[in-house]
Amino acid sequence: DPAAVARVRAAATRTLDEWGLAEEAFTTELILSELVTNALRHATGPIHVRLIRDRALICEVADGSSTAPHLRSAATTDEGGRGLFLVAQFAERWGTRYTADGKVIWTEQPLADGPA
Known part of the structure; x- marks a missing residue:
């Protein structure tokens, strides 16, 4: 369900607020939006999202497909194809x-305060 993307963003923002990482919310929402949308469009099975606070903020999106995504250059006239490029730009x-x-597609975002 495409509406799940908004629920994932909201849940991630709540979790980041609880962890005192509200400043990471915008980037994390963008990353999760792209990864969950890709999973909805291209994968099978249930989709699972996990946030891990360690030396970095780790976002994981698991799905039932064994096909790995790949970066590609989208033409200016393409309507899609930029999501993973954005993820790569915002994640370390x-x-x-x-x-x-x-x-599982995972990303790491650096945290200024180190491990929890």
């Missing part, structure tokens, strides 16, 4: 981890 690092049930 990102990647794909394969699981028995599909894959």
Whole structure:
């Protein structure tokens, strides 16, 4: 359900507020919006989202597909194809981890205050 993207953003913002990381909300919402939207469009099975506060803020989006996303250059006339590029610009690092049930796309955002 595409409406799930808004619910994920809202839940992430609440969690970041609870962790005292409200300043990370805009970037985290953008990253999660792109990753969840991609999972809804291109993947199968249930989608799971997880935020981890460690030395960095880690966002994970798991789905049932084993197909990894890839960066591509979108032409000026393309309506899509820029999401992962934006994720790569806003995250310090990102990647794909394969699981028995599909894959996890993860991102890391640096935190000024270090580990929790």
